[in-house]
Amino acid sequence: MKKCSSFKLLAVFLGLILFSFALTACGGSNGTDSGDGDKVTKLNAAFLGQIDAWPIYTATMDGTDEKYGLDIEMMFFDSGMPMIETLPAKQWQIADAGSVPSLMASLRYDVEMVGIASDESPANAVMARADNAVFKTQGSNPDFPKAFGSADDVRGKTFLVTTVSSGHYTLSKYLEALGLTEKDVVINNLEQAQAIKAFESGEGDFLVLWTPYMYRAFEKGWKTVADASQVGATTLMMFLAEKDFAAEHPELVAQFLAANNEKTKRYLSEGVALVPEIQTYYKDWAAMDISESDVKLDIETHKLYTIEEQIAMMESGELEASLTDAANFFVNQNKFKPEEFDQLKAKKFGINPAYLKAALEVKPAE
Numbered sequence: 001m002k003k004c005s006s007f008k009l010l011a012v013f014l015g016l017i018l019f020s021f022a023l024t025a026c027g028g029s030n031g032t033d034s035g036d037g038d039k040v041t042k043l044n045a046a047f048l049g050q051i052d053a054w055p056i057y058t059a060t061m062d063g064t065d066e067k068y069g070l071d072i073e074m075m076f077f078d079s080g081m082p083m084i085e086t087l088p089a090k091q092w093q094i095a096d097a098g099s100v101p102s103l104m105a106s107l108r109y110d111v112e113m114v115g116i117a118s119d120e121s122p123a124n125a126v127m128a129r130a131d132n133a134v135f136k137t138q139g140s141n142p143d144f145p146k147a148f149g150s151a152d153d154v155r156g157k158t159f160l161v162t163t164v165s166s167g168h169y170t171l172s173k174y175l176e177a178l179g180l181t182e183k184d185v186v187i188n189n190l191e192q193a194q195a196i197k198a199f200e201s202g203e204g205d206f207l208v209l210w211t212p213y214m215y216r217a218f219e220k221g222w223k224t225v226a227d228a229s230q231v232g233a234t235t236l237m238m239f240l241a242e243k244d245f246a247a248e249h250p251e252l253v254a255q256f257l258a259a260n261n262e263k264t265k266r267y268l269s270e271g272v273a274l275v276p277e278i279q280t281y282y283k284d285w286a287a288m289d290i291s292e293s294d295v296k297l298d299i300e301t302h303k304l305y306t307i308e309e310q311i312a313m314m315e316s317g318e319l320e321a322s323l324t325d326a327a328n329f330f331v332n333q334n335k336f337k338p339e340e341f342d343q344l345k346a347k348k349f350g351i352n353p354a355y356l357k358a359a360l361e362v363k364p365a366e
Contacts, residue, residue: 040066041252046075046083046095049286050211051302052118052237053096054278055263056256057285067364068259070252076285078191081164087111093245094256098166099326102238106350107340112246114355115239115257116310116319121229122301123211124170126159127222132205134225141177147226151178154206158186160195161208166228166235169329171208173233174226181332196220211301212282215294234322241355254358261307261359268304272296307356314353323349 047053056072059065065072075092077083080101086092087109096117097105105111128134134153139145154175161168175181190198192213199207200220209217214224228235239260241253267274275295282290290298305313313319327344330336336344 040069040071042071042073043094043252043256044073044075044092046077046092048077048079049288051278051298052304053285054281055260055267057281059259059263064262065259068255068362070255070259079162079165087242090242093242094253095240096237097240099236099238099323100166100169100329101164102240103323103327103330103344103349104164105240107336107344110243111240111350112243112352113238113350114241114246114253114352116305116313117237117239119236119303120166120210121233121235122227123214124166124235125209125214125227126171126174126225127207127209127217128205128225130221130223135223144177144231146230147174147177149178149225151180154178154180155184157205158188159206159208160188160190160199160204162191162195163187163189167208167210169235169326170228170231170233172329173231177231211298212286212288212290215290236322250355250358253355254362257307257356257359258362264304264306272299307359311353311356314351319351320348
């Protein structure tokens with residue numbers, strides 16, 4: 001009886017294996033049916049709570065991602081480095097991260113830089129309370145006449161900043177413009193929301209934020225000392241692809257970039273008319289209530305790029321020059337050794353326009 005029972009169990013087990021195999025062959029584990037017979041592939045994509053995530057967010061809301069053969073699952077991160085630290089576990093296949101953490105990802109994990117999500121240079125800023133003496137001094141460096149502060153205003157003061165971020169890079173360039181380094185000030189590392197709470201409680205002399213968190217600062221009466229564009233810190237948001245995924249599925253990377261491009265074109269053509277829609281996006285995605293005026297400012301201070309513009313920036317050397325400057329920041333921070341900087345330069349930081357060029361050929365399903 002036991003022998004017969006074992007045979008029955010084995011038959012059931014083999015049947016289950018065959019059933020599972022059949023599901024996989026039909027896309028049960030690797031994809032789903034969009035409803036018209038076309039297979040869509042699941043893809044995890046990591047983003048911050050910023051406006052450059054809006055194109056993909058809206059693509060997932062109205063089914064545009066499925067038109068491009070994808071079922072995109074968006075993952076939320078507070079800042080870039082926590083996002084990069086999940087790479088070894090392969091929690092995501094594509095990410096939208098700032099140029100500073102993107103460099104770390106390129107060095108550590110050989111990610112490919114497959115696109116440029118946005119230029120957010122005016123959206124990263126050193127800030128202070130309105131009564132800070134720094135606002136009595138402007139243009140101490142004639143190269144940056146719009147920046148407030150002098151070395152005497154800043155030396156020895158405490159800055160609340162999310163380190164290894166575009167904000168940190170902005171702070172470094174601001175100090176450099178005043179003839180200072182981080183050794184001349186005190187740096188406290190806090191995530192953006194934590195930094196705002198700490199600053200509100202009286203901690204720190206200066207605060208470094210990016211949008212939309214900057215708008216919380218404006219509501220509290222705090223003012224901009226200098227933004228990244230005013231101190232020569234070009235801060236880009238980069239599309240990254242995990243190296244194994246990109247090698248195995250270049251067509252999926254291209255499909256993602258094509259879906260993003262469709263919505264980016266809408267952003268560029270409609271502009272401030274999208275304010276109500278983007279307000280809803282911020283509430284749903286980032287759990288933030290942003291006023292109409294601040295969303296309008298967000299649109300005005302963020303440049304999103306078409307595929308053609310991204311390719312031009314990659315092939316002209318403009319992107320490489322920007323990343324070289326940001327990589328020098330890492331060297332000065334002792335985060336990169338000179339030989340690691342040389343490694344990044346040798347591989348052109350992982351910049352690869354091939355996926356964007358392939359995306360130009362991607363056609364959405366009708």
